[in-house]
Amino acid sequence: MKRYLLIILFFTSVFSLQAQTTCSDILKLAERNFDEGKLDEIPQTIEPCMKKGFTSEEKMRAYKLLIQTYLYNERLELADQVMIQFLREFPSYEIASNDPKEFVNLYKTYRTEPIFKIDVFAGVNYSLPLVTEYYSPGNLNQNKIRYNSKLSVNAGVNYTDGLYKNFDFSIGANFSMYKMDYSDEQYSYATVTGTITNMYLGFPLAVKYNYNYKGFKAIARVGLEVSYLLSSKMDFVKSFTNGDNPIKSTEDLSGCYKKFDFRPVFSIGFPFKLYKYEIIPSIGVKFSTVTPLKNELKEPLESGTYYMYNYAPANMYMNQMFFTISFMKPVYNPKKIK
Numbered sequence: 001m002k003r004y005l006l007i008i009l010f011f012t013s014v015f016s017l018q019a020q021t022t023c024s025d026i027l028k029l030a031e032r033n034f035d036e037g038k039l040d041e042i043p044q045t046i047e048p049c050m051k052k053g054f055t056s057e058e059k060m061r062a063y064k065l066l067i068q069t070y071l072y073n074e075r076l077e078l079a080d081q082v083m084i085q086f087l088r089e090f091p092s093y094e095i096a097s098n099d100p101k102e103f104v105n106l107y108k109t110y111r112t113e114p115i116f117k118i119d120v121f122a123g124v125n126y127s128l129p130l131v132t133e134y135y136s137p138g139n140l141n142q143n144k145i146r147y148n149s150k151l152s153v154n155a156g157v158n159y160t161d162g163l164y165k166n167f168d169f170s171i172g173a174n175f176s177m178y179k180m181d182y183s184d185e186q187y188s189y190a191t192v193t194g195t196i197t198n199m200y201l202g203f204p205l206a207v208k209y210n211y212n213y214k215g216f217k218a219i220a221r222v223g224l225e226v227s228y229l230l231s232s233k234m235d236f237v238k239s240f241t242n243g244d245n246p247i248k249s250t251e252d253l254s255g256c257y258k259k260f261d262f263r264p265v266f267s268i269g270f271p272f273k274l275y276k277y278e279i280i281p282s283i284g285v286k287f288s289t290v291t292p293l294k295n296e297l298k299e300p301l302e303s304g305t306y307y308m309y310n311y312a313p314a315n316m317y318m319n320q321m322f323f324t325i326s327f328m329k330p331v332y333n334p335k336k337i338k
Contacts, residue, residue: 023053027062034065042069060090064103071102079106084334087112091332092276109338113162114330119280122155123324127180130319132291135312136184144185147314150195152177154322160208168208170223176200178318182234184311192238192309196253198318199230204265219269225286227261229254236309251305256313257292264289269326278328288317 030045046062054062063086070079083106087093091112095104129147136143156174163169178198185191206223232254238247267284293315305311 023049024055024058027054027058027065030062030065034069039069039073042066060086060093063089064099067103067106068100071106080336083107083110084336087332087334091334092273092330109336111333111335111337115161115333117160117168117278117328117330119158119160119278119326119328120156121158121174121280121282121324121326123153123282123322125152125154125176125178125320125322126150127152127178128285128319128321129180130288130317131314132317133315135314137306137310137312143187144183145314146181146183147196147316148181148183150179150181152179152197154324156202158204158326160328163207166210166212168210170204170206170208170221172204174202174204174225176202176227178320186310188241190238190240190310192236192311194234194236194309196232196234198232198257200227200261201230202227202263206265217271219271219280219282221265221267221269221282221284223265225263225265227263229257229259229261229292232257234305236305236311238309247308249308253305253313256294258290258294261288261290261292261318263287267322271328276329278326278330280326280328281323282326283321283323285321286319288319291315291317 026046026049030042033039033041033045043066046066050059050062063082066082067079067086070076070082087110091114093112095107099107127149129149131147134145136145154174154176156172156176158170158172160168160170176199178200180196182194182196183191184193202225204223204225206221209220211218211220232252233250234253235250236248240246263286265284265286267282269280269282271278271280273279293313
């Protein structure tokens, strides 16, 4: 049984290779016919291979050859029919320097830009806390309080549409985590350390400028993100200098902070194509405009963190840098416009 299967597979591979080679030869023959002015023979010559047989590059050449043939024969309706088929199958095609003038002129009579784009992104961020005022149940002059930057993650989705010429606008939603380390050398008997983890849901609205010069592409983005605090927790560790066992716990700080922040966003990305997708590595920064600590908590309240860790949250702007990689899918609808 295995022997028969191997024989079948062998002959299937041979016939497939032969068909591919045959279609390649047919395309070359059709191109020679075009050069020799034998235009009437070209459509029927390459038609059997259009559905199956050509490689992607060969099929692109075949479409362009058909379009030129119909244009030279002044069969403009057929040229339009083939052009729309070509654009539906190769919607992201970009005019090459060696494309015939007749093909280029017809191509320019169609809408070839994407009608909108959807991108999914993920990446990392680096917190940049800017403390405006420290608070403590104890004597601040005797405490050494520090907040340090830390890496975390973010992900989301954006909808992008054209605005004007090289300008686009985008709206989206994202999830991000914001982490920072905390340390406080309290008096001479204890040190409190911990990691604060805030989770946000963001809704950005932005304008993008698409720069393209001799093949070098960049996307500059300016916008505003409305962010909503989902949760805020801190992992505490209180260590004692006398060797006593440390005290550890995770405390919920959500009640200490305002829920909304409005963050200006600036970024720059460098897109490149990969198959049907546009890959965009981007780097940027978000600036916090709202100090999140609630006014009534600027004077420390009696709580678990108050008694156990001698802790009160500081007032700060939660800025951040970020790096993301976007996978953008353009959505096309080619259409005759002239």
